[in-house]
Amino acid sequence: MRTDTQTITRLEDYRPTDYLIDTVELDIQLDPAATRIRSVLQIRPNPLGVKAVPLVLDGDELMFRGLWIDDEPASADVYEATPQGLTIAHPPGRPFRLTIDTEVNPSANTKLMGLYRSNGVYCTQCEADGFRRISYLLDRPDVLSVYTTRIEASRDEAPVLLGNGNLRERGEAEAAGRHFAVWHDPHPKPAYLFAVVGGNLARTGKTFRTMSGRAVEIAIYVEPGKEERSHYALDALERSMRWDERVFGREYDLDVFNVVAVSDFNMGAMENKGLNIFNDKYVLASPETATDADYANIEAVIAHEYFHNWTGNRITCRDWFQLCLKEGLTVFRDQEFSSDERSRAVHRIGEVRTLRARQFTEDAGPLAHPVRPTRYREINNFYTATVYEKGAEIVRMLKVLLGEAEFARGMDLYFERCDGTAATVEDFLGCFAEVSGRDLRHFQRWYEQAGTPTVSVQTAYDPVARTYRMEFRQETPPTPGQPEKSPLVVPVLLGLVGEDGQLLEASSNKVREDGLFVLETKAESITFEGIDSRPVPSLLRGFSAPVRLELDLPDSDLLALLRHDRDPFNRWQSAQTVALRLLTSLAEAPANGSSAELADAIGTFLDRSGLEDPAFAAMILALPGETEIAQEIGRDVDPDAVHAARQRVKAELGRSLAPRLRDLRAAMRGSGAYSPDAASAGRRALGNAALDLIAAGDPGEGERLAAAQLEQATNMTDRLAALATLSLIPGQTREAALTRFGDSYAAEPLVLDKWFALQAAIPEEGTPGRVRALMTHPAFAYSNPNRVRSLIGSFAMANPTQFHREDGTGYALLAETVLALNGTNPQIAARLLTSFGTWRTVTAARRAQARSALEHIAAAPALSPDVLDIVQRSLAPA
Numbered sequence: 001m002r003t004d005t006q007t008i009t010r011l012e013d014y015r016p017t018d019y020l021i022d023t024v025e026l027d028i029q030l031d032p033a034a035t036r037i038r039s040v041l042q043i044r045p046n047p048l049g050v051k052a053v054p055l056v057l058d059g060d061e062l063m064f065r066g067l068w069i070d071d072e073p074a075s076a077d078v079y080e081a082t083p084q085g086l087t088i089a090h091p092p093g094r095p096f097r098l099t100i101d102t103e104v105n106p107s108a109n110t111k112l113m114g115l116y117r118s119n120g121v122y123c124t125q126c127e128a129d130g131f132r133r134i135s136y137l138l139d140r141p142d143v144l145s146v147y148t149t150r151i152e153a154s155r156d157e158a159p160v161l162l163g164n165g166n167l168r169e170r171g172e173a174e175a176a177g178r179h180f181a182v183w184h185d186p187h188p189k190p191a192y193l194f195a196v197v198g199g200n201l202a203r204t205g206k207t208f209r210t211m212s213g214r215a216v217e218i219a220i221y222v223e224p225g226k227e228e229r230s231h232y233a234l235d236a237l238e239r240s241m242r243w244d245e246r247v248f249g250r251e252y253d254l255d256v257f258n259v260v261a262v263s264d265f266n267m268g269a270m271e272n273k274g275l276n277i278f279n280d281k282y283v284l285a286s287p288e289t290a291t292d293a294d295y296a297n298i299e300a301v302i303a304h305e306y307f308h309n310w311t312g313n314r315i316t317c318r319d320w321f322q323l324c325l326k327e328g329l330t331v332f333r334d335q336e337f338s339s340d341e342r343s344r345a346v347h348r349i350g351e352v353r354t355l356r357a358r359q360f361t362e363d364a365g366p367l368a369h370p371v372r373p374t375r376y377r378e379i380n381n382f383y384t385a386t387v388y389e390k391g392a393e394i395v396r397m398l399k400v401l402l403g404e405a406e407f408a409r410g411m412d413l414y415f416e417r418c419d420g421t422a423a424t425v426e427d428f429l430g431c432f433a434e435v436s437g438r439d440l441r442h443f444q445r446w447y448e449q450a451g452t453p454t455v456s457v458q459t460a461y462d463p464v465a466r467t468y469r470m471e472f473r474q475e476t477p478p479t480p481g482q483p484e485k486s487p488l489v490v491p492v493l494l495g496l497v498g499e500d501g502q503l504l505e506a507s508s509n510k511v512r513e514d515g516l517f518v519l520e521t522k523a524e525s526i527t528f529e530g531i532d533s534r535p536v537p538s539l540l541r542g543f544s545a546p547v548r549l550e551l552d553l554p555d556s557d558l559l560a561l562l563r564h565d566r567d568p569f570n571r572w573q574s575a576q577t578v579a580l581r582l583l584t585s586l587a588e589a590p591a592n593g594s595s596a597e598l599a600d601a602i603g604t605f606l607d608r609s610g611l612e613d614p615a616f617a618a619m620i621l622a623l624p625g626e627t628e629i630a631q632e633i634g635r636d637v638d639p640d641a642v643h644a645a646r647q648r649v650k651a652e653l654g655r656s657l658a659p660r661l662r663d664l665r666a667a668m669r670g671s672g673a674y675s676p677d678a679a680s681a682g683r684r685a686l687g688n689a690a691l692d693l694i695a696a697g698d699p700g701e702g703e704r705l706a707a708a709q710l711e712q713a714t715n716m717t718d719r720l721a722a723l724a725t726l727s728l729i730p731g732q733t734r735e736a737a738l739t740r741f742g743d744s745y746a747a748e749p750l751v752l753d754k755w756f757a758l759q760a761a762i763p764e765e766g767t768p769g770r771v772r773a774l775m776t777h778p779a780f781a782y783s784n785p786n787r788v789r790s791l792i793g794s795f796a797m798a799n800p801t802q803f804h805r806e807d808g809t810g811y812a813l814l815a816e817t818v819l820a821l822n823g824t825n826p827q828i829a830a831r832l833l834t835s836f837g838t839w840r841t842v843t844a845a846r847r848a849q850a851r852s853a854l855e856h857i858a859a860a861p862a863l864s865p866d867v868l869d870i871v872q873r874s875l876a877p878a
């Protein structure tokens, strides 16, 4: 492998900059191939920095065009300008004005970082380090400046011109056919929150009145003709603003809030101050083109980006190691919002499923890292499930430990004390320590230690002494760079359930009134007194900590919890645990178990409460995914065996529950116009979960029902669910349905994405060939991240049997795509490459194939820093 020349950035090396930039005034002359940028910086020495040192500004692929110091042209010997940076060896030792001219080519920018064009619309992406692709700057989050941006463009090409902050002025430019707009953002911000947009866009908007009575013009900008599809996003934005006022006391702070949807975007969306830029997938929705899941995602992402206005923008990060400070906290906030808007229990189950599928997998593989990493080579590779989702779990644990009231006081103090600053995890925890009087240094280890802890529990009931004893142990496996682990503070919410389902009033001095037991050491036990009959413990209620729980309870106890527990999360979890036990043992040996007991319990559940909360019932019907089963097995995984086991249990459940499933499906049938609300979505989810199981049990019936549903469906949720069911039943009906669907939505890229994803996930031998054929489909383009993620990303992440094929063709397909994208869009290439994260857990023959695919990538010429970083970490000795 090549020797590594990339620089490593380390947390312990942080020090403030030697210069500060108080204001940034930009004049941007938009042009498709030659955009000129004049940047006027008001600079002064940082009192906290070193005096009289060179000023080194960041750049990335920039064309330097000129420099002035205090409005005087700088002579060539006082500076050095390269595409990657601008150095002034002896800057004035007092405040001064630096004027810099640069030029960029937005049309040639395929990395989608900095200023680029998407379907003719000019837009920017600056997080984490994209501003330096627009102009030279101290491009780091602890340099906060007040920005004023003048944007000029051809009126025909870009009738809409948007920037951060409030609109100050607009009008005709001197040059014929051109106009301009000046935007001013009074809130000092780091460069990563800078944005401009210019293009032909249609606006939908309204006036929002804040809690103190100020009027804010809120608006969504989309491609002309798609205005109808932006109403849901606008509604979600309004609800998010109201919720943040009500729940966190946060009011919006500018006169306008704009959201722009673009079709080429590396991630979901970006929280630029007052000007969020979104992947159109998280804005556009109509019943004909979007599913219930899309509506829920739009609501969550709109909320997430809006909530960043306080957690991220008003309070930003001191350095990129603190990324979880804004991301984990903001995910926590958007999860709370969605839980309040929808069903809390169902939402929690969804969060935990994602956490296990993505974050636990990451934590168990070669890319495992702490929620606050201590070193990186490429920061864009750290926008991970660990930073986001595990980061959110840490905030949730803090709330459980402190209780609602103290948690709220801690948040208030954080908003008050850290507003306007670039903060750290210590600043955040410090606020909670202060309001609660607790020492949170041990708790802080959650940010520092990677890996998913396993908490195992042994129970013993003594009928003579009438005591019930639980012994807890915790263990965190080694992760890269962290061979030794220490115990964490694990909040375990628990309760004891009696045989008849009654909650037992048991006391133990180690358990708080609300059922909280805090495991702080490696091993600890609790004893409950005065217990008259053997109870069933309900542990880790609401998934109170991001750990793997190992329980010594028999299946019969768990199934009793499915019936009786008052914690809905654990009702679901108990059934999942039983299913997971069965699935792992069947994957090891097909004779190892029967699904009869599980089927029986689910049948009883459906009879008693299947109709009470359809969304919840749909969750109960869904078996653990193949990723989760593989994770549970842990090593030498044979994905074919996992798939076969899961298919078999699905089929058995489908057959034994068939009459009930048919009834449920009938009962869930909707009438009237489509509504995306949670209750209606829950009914569709249950109806479609039933269809899926019926089809697994009887493919013939499944094919008939799905084909009929596909014909009759009046919304994309039901249509896509029918197509998904059909996609698993080989034959002419499927092929004809796929072709028809593809033809009907040829002009709808976001719908074709679903169609690509579904075909890439077909667990059959022919799929790699199918995927290759789809890569030549007119709608597919390497340049569009959504297309690549839908087709290639789904193949790698949602099709374990084909990605991990023993003949290595799945890995080869991925490697090829990664190399094809390495030069044009390294971020997307690196992200795809993370799908090799489980390679060490599969069988030896597969491991050998995966290793050779990874080595092939590692040996390729001109690897981007992004891909190099992932491939080297993936191959590093475990």
Ligand code: B3K
Pocket (backbone or CB within 6 Å): 127, 128, 267, 269, 270, 271, 304, 305, 308, 327, 380, 383
């Ligand atoms: N903050 C952005 C993510 C930026 C990713 C840069 N590679 C979106 C978000 O988390 O809200």
Ligand code: ZN
Pocket (backbone or CB within 6 Å): 304, 308, 326, 327, 330
């Ligand atoms: Zn975020």
